[in-house]
Amino acid sequence: IGGKLNRLDVDRAKLAIETHIGTPLGLSVMAAAEAIIRVANSKMAGAIRLVSIERGHDPKNFSAMPFGGGGALHTGALMKEVGLQSALVPRYPGINSALGCTIADMRHDFVQTINGMLGSLDIDDLDRRMVQLAQQGLAMLKTAGVTFGGTALQFELDMSYQGQTHTVDVPVPLELRGDTTKVSEAAVRAAFETRYLAVYGRLLDNIPIRVLNLRVSTLGKRPKFDLTLLAPAAGVDLAQARRGTRQVWFDGAFHETGVYERLPLSVGEIVPGPALLEQPDATVFIEPDLTGCVDQFGNLVISRK
Known part of the structure; x- marks a missing residue:
């Protein structure tokens, strides 16, 4: 979350996964961690199918809107598993519900x-x-x-x-x-x-x-709130927002992934995957076959390349 969780003990997290999931199932710690995420994605995909396919709606006609601090980490997997057209990540996913309470x-x-x-x-x-x-x-x-x-x-x-x-x-x-x-x-x-x-x-x-x-x-x-006010007034390009790279595990292996500061990105800026976008209230992951684009409200629209 914007690099603010330095107190997270990665080694203990790995040990817990290895002890309780990996070893009993005969999986490496990274494979076990990925399996946990896949199960979570499958559960969420099932919930989406329940309100779309099972009600006669084609998911290709809809976009996902992930919110919360970790919601946008699952976006790509849900798009591909359910067949969604795209995803719209709000400007501030972690406080999206609170924002709605103040303007609705x-x-x-x-x-x-x-x-x-x-x-x-x-x-x-x-x-x-x-x-x-x-x-x-x-x-x-x-x-x-x-x-x-x-x-x-x-x-x-x-x-x-x-x-x-x-x-x-x-x-x-x-x-x-x-x-x-x-x-x-x-x-x-x-x-x-x-x-x-x-x-x-x-x-x-x-x-x-x-x-x-x-x-x-x-x-x-309430008086209508102009959401364009949330967009960056004078943003930066992708190169200026780049913080470096990080090894990220997906599809069974580590991949060198660009890390970017999301909030300063200019309207219209394109972010090709794989990419991690960080901000104080959330982290966004764009998978290799997806791309993100900052819209006029500062939202990030994720779609297939």
């Missing part, structure tokens, strides 16, 4: 159980619940100590036909006007039929509709 809209979600048939639902009671939750959320935004550019409300119902196990989330287009949302049975029914038709392609005639849950979300909209 603030949101409070509320849910209450209704569990009643739409035809006999107390609409006035539903309206009171919507107003109460909306006002509660707006009050929380006011006391958050954050400057918002505006606020918004979202009203949603979990609904189904009677006898069905699964529900559909039904957005209901309503506004808070004083102490009412003006919700009506007709508006709820129309919203359900629109949503159900979009999900399943047809409606079920003569079957009562059930309302399971009420969901209300309040959103405090």
Whole structure:
């Protein structure tokens, strides 16, 4: 992590791997270490397949976005194992989640159980619940100590036909006007039929509709942050960012690998693999058959050569 982990005891790490993994499996310490990484990569690749291939999506149409201090060390392996088109490494991977918390809209979600048939639902009671939750959320935004550019409300119902196990989330287009949302049975029914038709392609005639849950979300909209401000104002070229070389083990052997300081690299700078890019919060590894390019936001886009 930017050369700041000098206290890491490499010899003890090797001894632990050799004792607990290498010797029992008849592997050298480096082969055992590589096997550990391959198992980790396989687990992550399986998780990606679960939300892509198994849902009918072609991974070639998607890019990975690794974050965290070590996420970008696995990028190349995941691209090749899953068949991803490319990867986008954020400017500051190690604090990417924290950055998102500071620039994303603030949101409070509320849910209450209704569990009643739409035809006999107390609409006035539903309206009171919507107003109460909306006002509660707006009050929380006011006391958050954050400057918002505006606020918004979202009203949603979990609904189904009677006898069905699964529900559909039904957005209901309503506004808070004083102490009412003006919700009506007709508006709820129309919203359900629109949503159900979009999900399943047809409606079920003569079957009562059930309302399971009420969901209300309040959103405090932060002013949009210009991410180009994160890019280096006046960067350096690859030669200037080079720190030297390091022996890096991959594909069963040590390879001489260029080491670079990532953050000063200019927008548009190309980094051919193999390469290690270091920064205070993360380390990025670009494999030999991949290349990286710094985009206008300071992100590193990794793709095949």
